[in-house]
Amino acid sequence: MSFCQAFMTELHRHIGPATDVPAGDIGVGSREIGYLFGQYKRLTNRYDSGTLTGKDPLLGGIPARPEATGYGTVYFLQAMLAARGESLDGYTAVVSGSGNVAFHAIAELCELGAVPVVCSDSGGYVHDPAGIDLEVLRDLNVTRRERLSAYPEHVPSARFFPGESPWDVPCDVALPCATQNELGEQDALRLVKNDVRAVAEGANMPCTPAAVQIFREAGVAVAPGKAANAGGVATSALEMRQNAARDRWTFDQTDRTLRKVMEDIHTECLSTDDEHGLPGDYVVGANIAGFRTVVAAMEANGYI
Amino acid sequence: MSFCQAFMTELHRHIGPATDVPAGDIGVGSREIGYLFGQYKRLTNRYDSGTLTGKDPLLGGIPARPEATGYGTVYFLQAMLAARGESLDGYTAVVSGSGNVAFHAIAELCELGAVPVVCSDSGGYVHDPAGIDLEVLRDLNVTRRERLSAYPEHVPSARFFPGESPWDVPCDVALPCATQNELGEQDALRLVKNDVRAVAEGANMPCTPAAVQIFREAGVAVAPGKAANAGGVATSALEMRQNAARDRWTFDQTDRTLRKVMEDIHTECLSTDDEHGLPGDYVVGANIAGFRTVVAAMEANGYI
Amino acid sequence: MSFCQAFMTELHRHIGPATDVPAGDIGVGSREIGYLFGQYKRLTNRYDSGTLTGKDPLLGGIPARPEATGYGTVYFLQAMLAARGESLDGYTAVVSGSGNVAFHAIAELCELGAVPVVCSDSGGYVHDPAGIDLEVLRDLNVTRRERLSAYPEHVPSARFFPGESPWDVPCDVALPCATQNELGEQDALRLVKNDVRAVAEGANMPCTPAAVQIFREAGVAVAPGKAANAGGVATSALEMRQNAARDRWTFDQTDRTLRKVMEDIHTECLSTDDEHGLPGDYVVGANIAGFRTVVAAMEANGYI
Amino acid sequence: MSFCQAFMTELHRHIGPATDVPAGDIGVGSREIGYLFGQYKRLTNRYDSGTLTGKDPLLGGIPARPEATGYGTVYFLQAMLAARGESLDGYTAVVSGSGNVAFHAIAELCELGAVPVVCSDSGGYVHDPAGIDLEVLRDLNVTRRERLSAYPEHVPSARFFPGESPWDVPCDVALPCATQNELGEQDALRLVKNDVRAVAEGANMPCTPAAVQIFREAGVAVAPGKAANAGGVATSALEMRQNAARDRWTFDQTDRTLRKVMEDIHTECLSTDDEHGLPGDYVVGANIAGFRTVVAAMEANGYI
Amino acid sequence: MSFCQAFMTELHRHIGPATDVPAGDIGVGSREIGYLFGQYKRLTNRYDSGTLTGKDPLLGGIPARPEATGYGTVYFLQAMLAARGESLDGYTAVVSGSGNVAFHAIAELCELGAVPVVCSDSGGYVHDPAGIDLEVLRDLNVTRRERLSAYPEHVPSARFFPGESPWDVPCDVALPCATQNELGEQDALRLVKNDVRAVAEGANMPCTPAAVQIFREAGVAVAPGKAANAGGVATSALEMRQNAARDRWTFDQTDRTLRKVMEDIHTECLSTDDEHGLPGDYVVGANIAGFRTVVAAMEANGYI
């Protein structure tokens, strides 16, 4: 709390709802955002809730902000499969990680009929052929603050593989949601060999360039993090919108809008692909679409 | 007008849509708010309509702001009766006062099928067994600016009781909407004897603590002003929301939202009661719920 | 771009979303507004999109802003005819001008079943008995940047009348959408003789006072520019509303709201007419209604 | 007072000690400046005394501000004569006007040994061969608020010439201190014929261009108003200096500095003359020196 | 330090070099002012040293600020005696108190040849016929932080009178420098009986109205605190002047200016007395002069 307040004592000069709007990240959740916001208000005498996002709903935060990155990744994956005439229903999924992103990705996969059989932490991975038990996972994470290695104690059918790569487990879809460069060349080869259908990056750049190349050559659909995990940032923008209008969104309203945003991103990647003769190459599509938006904005603002 | 302008010449430094937002109160209606707002704009060069609430709709005010406290009190009363399996339909009501709050409470009681037979001013009370005639009341208040003692001249069936307490009249529901401490121990005993079902405070703390105690012991439902007359302040918040979004709400939209707000407050009081083993004790429920919100906000902001 | 930036370097001190909100006009389209806005943000460090209207949607502009004046004029005309028990369906229309206002008026006339047979530029007018071909017109304006005299090259049925007045062509409705004082006494007499039903000013004061007088005496309905072409300014207000709420309106949402706004303006003119015993005299109705709003606002603000 | 306060209610946004610093002029003396300053402080909550000059010393004004223009004109005249080897001692002076500038010019002329024998108002001029009596003049101006025609009642030796030009009276130095274009071609010819030595403009451009030309050709030294009456503005700058340092200057300190400023202006005109081969032509010298300063400042600021 | 910082976190919005300039008082010395100023700079990012006075010279404080009230009281006393043809040289003085004001009053009395024989604290008074030893007093106050009762241990010639009134000691001049109402009717009678010549209030209103009345009737000169102890506030104004000009005054410069300020205050009281026919009645003179200044400022600002 002290650190947050001291930090904001200097930062408050440089931010604002129409200037720069910080959000939390690793180690900065809604609790820390609350302390930052409290100090911001104390100093500026302004209840400018749009100055920070990721707030607790009590202080003007939007519901579904914690779920947004995980859900969004799965929405993108779903749209990508639909474009290929497939669906998640009945698909086996391997998800790496077990934190915020991974947990909500697993939850949404279940919701959509997929069977997520793997999750992991830095100690290894759990394989639960019956599908990861969400209640057990939440209990370990939030209440007990235990490591994943304790998971089999609560679920007899599951097994923990210390120090091994989750990508060994055969699956239809793979969602690397843990950390940068966690899925390398060998992992990709094994996934391809196991006939993976699609890969969706919930983390930032979890697949190495070499792994991505292998997927592309094998015709595996790859959802690049730049597009697939944009749900968190997009929902921060929704929070700014809620705050600007002094509105109070429901969970469903946010979730519905998030899904629409992810589908639009998917569509823009896809049509950009087609336009450049690389149908289905989402990596290229996301890069070009992003770059074009920046250039168009620079030109329109006269920043050239 | 001069006073409003001189007052705002100093006040303008200390208020703003994200800082402090004054509203009218006794003797300060939309006309005075308009003069204050006009001077605010003249000085700050900003059309910040969210800086004041209770404005005339022409200057950005929300419709149904004058009705809000009176309507809201009746909505709370309605919810409270519904929780006991009763309804206002056919109930006889005694309302004290005849000003803004009382008038709109009477109007809404009629709307919901109740029969308000009494209203009062500082000179005494009118008893009209056929139910107070709203048009006559508005005419006295607004057009003729006459005292209630003139009411029987227009409604032969009515009688005026100078200097007497309205709580002598038997009724199913009592709505003290006039002023602080207007309903004392003796009044409460008489109401209980006359088998009153519920009391809803439209004014701020109109029942003395002793009166409240008598009601609680007799099992009469009491809607404390803290919760029951929150409709005015709640609608000011809606006005801020309308102004933030540069929107223009309709009367119905405001009224519907107000009703929802009052029902939510009722629900929160009720569930807080249950949680503390005092089912139906709205006085305790409102106090605890209010206190908890303040504490939670202080903790979340790091103000400890 | 240089001029826009230098201009804003001084202007930025005097504008803001709650102070003064400039919009484009002749020679200042969304491109110039973008340069102005870009410089505004550079200087103030604030992304206050509500500071300027007429922006490109990429920078926060509202869709249908370019269409607004033309569409709005036709919506007003439609309401005016409906009040007389007539409809645009099948009516022949003469529209002067071929720029932004005229083009979208023609488009909306087609949409509503009318047949716009004339449009013009400073060189003369085109008469196309089959109805102006919108694609050809857009092509000339935007792609080829040619004069109207080239129109017959693309549409054999059409004929160009260099240097002549479009008001010679018989029509049911006339929409002067070009410039001030373009429709004089003689034009009015000819239109009346040709049995025109209604005149709607898409430009600012295109009919001379004498022309207006002739129309009024002949019982021709006249939609004065003050009311009929308010759609552009009204849509700028919608853009401010969109920006305040950080919302993103669709074309349809804007168009629907615009239509409602125009119908409300029509209704207010009409009822003001009735109130003053001059039914159907929109010129007087618009003047009185406008004046009354200003006076009411001055009184409410205490600016007297 | 009301007008000053209303005017400042808008003006306060655009001025400030480092932005624009208004001063009084015709009809706006220290009383009006005080009302403006009072309102400025009320609105801004800042005691920024450097925001206005010409204040009463009680509110931070500098002493000798009223005297500055008149004294300064005489200091310039003195320097000009000294450069020609002459002195004011014993010189007969004709001063037009009897207001603020003229009065203090007359006072300073007396101080330096000259004999001002004429002053005037719009009704005519007084000729007092013994030298204008300052006490009588002040008494007429300030206490009695009478016209100059009453002067001879108090000074038997004086005579009033209604409707005539003061420049008929022979003199060594002429100081037009009344108004624009008050000294024309014929006046100049007469003064030259009467052997005038020097002319100093206390008013703004009192000599017509033709008159100036006659003086230049006759070798009469002309002190152009641009340089000669700069004492008022210069003393406003001293007031800003006093206010910036929260200092309190004495009359003598201001007067000494004023004299130095006027001598420096004289020297700069003179040396500019020499540089351009027009020795003693103060009109040209003042123009060139002024222009060069502006250009140099523009270049140094990069305003080109 | 924590308290100062938390206090300034709110206060910083309401002060500034041209708005309100707080200074220390009882319990708030240059150390606390430094903490307040440090926090002010941290929050506002501005080194506005004129925002607070009483600063340590390291942070922009003026020298002689701690001495100012005590010295100033003696300067006023000296001027008062001089106006009666007397001088402090050789006069016996009784000073109550031994804090900041009393200590520097004693020091300055010594400087001017008087013999201060008494000082006091809440426990009683010291009588040292040889004159109070400044070094011993400073040593007790600052280094040892001991009570005055320890004084005789260091100065054999002195005696401590616990719980008694210092005004019993015969003296030529009495300087109550401790606290409000410390010198009552009986004290005044005894002083008059002992032939006191003058009384100078170093504290705020230390003499009761009855005591003052006795002095006035006995012809004893009384320097009221309003005038006599203005040296502290006056030196704060000098500190603001030093800060505005980013200057650095020396001790002597401050002391010289302070003496001049006190003499001017004395002169203004005296001349106001004469004007109202009450020569030498400083109490009346100070009241009238103070009131007149306020009225004149109000009129000049248009605050009426």
Added chain:
Amino acid sequence: MSFCQAFMTELHRHIGPATDVPAGDIGVGSREIGYLFGQYKRLTNRYDSGTLTGKDPLLGGIPARPEATGYGTVYFLQAMLAARGESLDGYTAVVSGSGNVAFHAIAELCELGAVPVVCSDSGGYVHDPAGIDLEVLRDLNVTRRERLSAYPEHVPSARFFPGESPWDVPCDVALPCATQNELGEQDALRLVKNDVRAVAEGANMPCTPAAVQIFREAGVAVAPGKAANAGGVATSALEMRQNAARDRWTFDQTDRTLRKVMEDIHTECLSTDDEHGLPGDYVVGANIAGFRTVVAAMEANGYI
């Protein structure tokens, strides 16, 4: 000019007379400061001359700012010698560099009776036994913009030594005024062997630590740059003082104050030395004195 303006467009938010005050440095002289200041005023609408120092006097700069570092270094050297009972009169000096610092150091050395026989640029050094001719040096630098190698063409007695170290030339005082680390161990040994009396750093850290160590051991007085070349920064502070008071200092006033500042710095170093038992060790004295000031300021501000 373009670069300065673009740079200030962002910088203006972060600076101000009471916040941060940039000054020129290598490649940024009064011309560039003028462009920065011009843009600052254009953007902020404030003539806050204290926002930048090193301005041209036309824009509020202080005279003697270019001379300050060079003169100051010599003033420090003079004080250091005086403390040892020596004087510059008749001393031979070697100065490295020929830019702003070196030139004005040479000029001041001449003024004080020393004979600067060497100056240098990156191509080598000039040795002129008769003393460097200032006019020739200025002519080369400013008018001709030639290299030092051309010096002997104008002064027959001089010789240019390409690529050699100026420290070979025997001298009484050495002033490294060129660049960092320009005077190494070998140079120091040679200077000591040639019996140098004192070394004064006009550049920032021109002597390597090893060289400094040699000088200290040999008892040569060393004026460290931290103290000796503080004249430039000190004069910037004087410029801020001039601007704060809207004053206009003369060259002499600045120079006199600069000399006083340098002598005070010298005194503080010296007394700090004595306090720590290292008499005459200016390196240590400057370090300790500087550190103590920072610590004292931090404590006084409560920044701990």
